[in-house]
Amino acid sequence: MTTTLTDRYIDAVVRTVPEDQRGDVGAELRASVADQIDARIEQGEEPGAAERAVLLALGDPDKLAADYIGRQLYLIGPRYYLEWWRLVKLLLWIVVPLGAFGIALGQSLAGAGLGAIIGSTVGGAISIAVHLFFWTALVFALIERAESAGTARGTLQPWSLERLPPENPYSGARFVDMIVNVVFLLIAAAALVWDQLVGAVYLDGRWISLLDPTLWPWWIGGLLLVMAIDAVLNVIVYLNGRWTVPLAAFNAILDIVVAVPAIWLLSQDRLLNREFWFAVIPAADAEKVYTILSLLTGFSIAGIAIWSSIDAFLKARRAR
Amino acid sequence: MSETDFLETHLQELRRGTVVLACLRLLAEPGYGYGLLEQLQERGFDTDANTLYPLLRRLEKQGHLTSEWNTDEARPRKFYRTSAAGRRLAASLTDDFQAIAAALAALPAED
Numbered sequence: 001m002t003t004t005l006t007d008r009y010i011d012a013v014v015r016t017v018p019e020d021q022r023g024d025v026g027a028e029l030r031a032s033v034a035d036q037i038d039a040r041i042e043q044g045e046e047p048g049a050a051e052r053a054v055l056l057a058l059g060d061p062d063k064l065a066a067d068y069i070g071r072q073l074y075l076i077g078p079r080y081y082l083e084w085w086r087l088v089k090l091l092l093w094i095v096v097p098l099g100a101f102g103i104a105l106g107q108s109l110a111g112a113g114l115g116a117i118i119g120s121t122v123g124g125a126i127s128i129a130v131h132l133f134f135w136t137a138l139v140f141a142l143i144e145r146a147e148s149a150g151t152a153r154g155t156l157q158p159w160s161l162e163r164l165p166p167e168n169p170y171s172g173a174r175f176v177d178m179i180v181n182v183v184f185l186l187i188a189a190a191a192l193v194w195d196q197l198v199g200a201v202y203l204d205g206r207w208i209s210l211l212d213p214t215l216w217p218w219w220i221g222g223l224l225l226v227m228a229i230d231a232v233l234n235v236i237v238y239l240n241g242r243w244t245v246p247l248a249a250f251n252a253i254l255d256i257v258v259a260v261p262a263i264w265l266l267s268q269d270r271l272l273n274r275e276f277w278f279a280v281i282p283a284a285d286a287e288k289v290y291t292i293l294s295l296l297t298g299f300s301i302a303g304i305a306i307w308s309s310i311d312a313f314l315k316a317r318r319a320r
Numbered sequence: 321m322s323e324t325d326f327l328e329t330h331l332q333e334l335r336r337g338t339v340v341l342a343c344l345r346l347l348a349e350p351g352y353g354y355g356l357l358e359q360l361q362e363r364g365f366d367t368d369a370n371t372l373y374p375l376l377r378r379l380e381k382q383g384h385l386t387s388e389w390n391t392d393e394a395r396p397r398k399f400y401r402t403s404a405a406g407r408r409l410a411a412s413l414t415d416d417f418q419a420i421a422a423a424l425a426a427l428p429a430e431d
Contacts, residue, residue, distance in 0.1 A: 025377070027389075028353065028398045032373060035354035035395075058370045067374035070381075 005051055006033050012061035017069055025068055033058070075141045083157070084140040091132050100125040101303060108295045171242050172315040178238035185231045189224055196220055201276065208276045212265075219265070223258065230254050242319035248312035259305035266298050339367050339375065341417065344402050344410035347385060352397040376400055384409050 010029055014022045033054055040050035058064055066073050076084050103124040107117045194200065196216040199207030211220075233254065237247055265271040272294060281289045321329075342365045346356060353373055360367045379385045384406035390399050402410065 024398075027396065029373065031395055031397045032353040032369065035352075035397075036357075036369065039354070039358075054369075057368070064370050064374065067370070068377055070378060 005055060006030065006037075009033070009055045009058070009061055013065045013068075016062060016065045016071075021069065025065075072144065075137060076144055080140050080144055084136060088132060088136050091136070092129060095132060096125050096128050099128045101299070105295070105299050108299070109292060170315075171319055172311070173237050173240065173242045173319070175238060178234050181234040182231045185227050185234075189227055192220055192223065203276070203279055208279070209273050210276055212270050212273050214270065215265070219261070222261075226254055226257055243312055243316040244319070245313070245316050248309070248316040251312040252309035255305040255309045259301050262301050263298050266294055266301070269294070272297065335366070337413065338417070339365055339371070340379070341410060341413045343372075343375065343379065344384060344406050344413070347400050347402045347406070350388075350399040350401045352390075352399050356400075379406070 010026050010033070013029060014026045017025050036054045037047070037050045040053060041047055045053070063073065065071075100121050104117055104121040107120050112120070191200070192211075195209045195211055196213065199209045201208050201210070230251075233247065233251060237243055240247070262271060272290075274290070277290050277293065278286050339360070342360055342363070343356065346359055346363075351359065353376065354369075356376070357367060357369055357372050360372070376385065380387050380400065382405075384403055385400045386403050387398050387400050390397050
């Protein structure tokens with residue numbers, strides 16, 4: 001017996017139908033296809049052409065089989081798409097920056113070169129993001145299928161009015177924000193000046209500074225100037241009532257103006273006071289601990305600057 | 321998308337439920353896949369075979385149709401018939417459709 005196109009088509013359909021319905025679906029479809037072909041032949045069509053036309057009209061066998069057994073032809077349908085997308089956005093915001101930061105810190109501590117650090121950080125961040133997309137999509141695709149097998153309907157967590165975005169999101173431009181920031185800047189400025197002019201710590205009968213004493217007066221003076229501008233910026237934001245994109249951009253420039261020279265000085269071993277740190281660290285490990293300490297300082301400076309910049313832009317966006 | 325594409329999409333959405341209703345009403349008399357397809361087309365319900373066949377199966381699964389294989393003829397065919405639940409569903413759908421038709425008729429005139 002030769003295999004006809006119809007046989008092959010029906011085989012292709014029932015292949016993905018559950019075992020117990022296969023015979024029934026196949027037999028019914030075979031009769032229906034034969035009826036349709038006969039009708040076309042009656043109207044004068046050539047049998048081969050009639051068969052082709054009927055099968056072509058029925059379309060992709062996998063699609064027909066999915067219609068027969070009610071299998072959905074998507075990974076995540078409209079019912080769960082929004083839940084999934086909210087979760088992905090949240091996770092991307094949290095996990096990717098933390099992961100990238102961790103990779104960069106780990107690579108630096110392990111003594112990797114700058115190229116290797118950037119390479120593995122970017123590569124790591126991309127791979128974390130891809131993993132987030134993949135695994136959340138997999139979980140939601142499984143939920144989608146588990147639910148359609150059962151009877152439950154509706155989203156995971158029904159939407160309610162309580163989930164509306166807050167009317168007055170935290171603006172970061174309240175009076176108390178301004179005061180806290182300005183007071184913090186004043187304390188920091190006083191600490192810097194004290195550290196340079198007197199020394200922060202009393203050790204072995206003399207005062208000694210944490211930061212390299214040669215930073216005084218020009219480097220520290222420059223920093224104090226930038227901090228003064230930052231204080232003014234905070235007042236402007238308060239008076240303006242909210243962060244705007246230009247203000248956030250200015251804030252980002254201030255962050256860069258502080259962080260880039262600080263990290264450069266650190267890389268030249270001109271930021272921290274070597275004398276002090278070697279005095280407090282046990283001699284045997286001093287060089288190693290000092291290197292790690294420098295790296296941690298550098299990453300903290302970079303982390304704080306990046307966070308401060310992003311935070312201001314986020315507040316500007318929320319305030320729109 | 322062209323204007324005819326839009327028209328096609330909207331017509332499809334408008335007609336979606338009517339095929340179900342037509343099947344439930346026509347299958348008061350037992351019928352089989354292709355026979356029903358022809359009947360639907362004769363009566364002005366433009367339906368594709370690959371929509372109708374799975375639909376019959378789904379309605380059967382929901383208990384709105386019952387089925388029986390007829391092996392008396394040379395070509396065995398699966399015959400469907402509207403069940404009691406199917407008749408109740410058809411009555412509800414018909415009522416609703418008439419309500420919609422009345423509501424449409426009561427809309428402001430096109431001109």
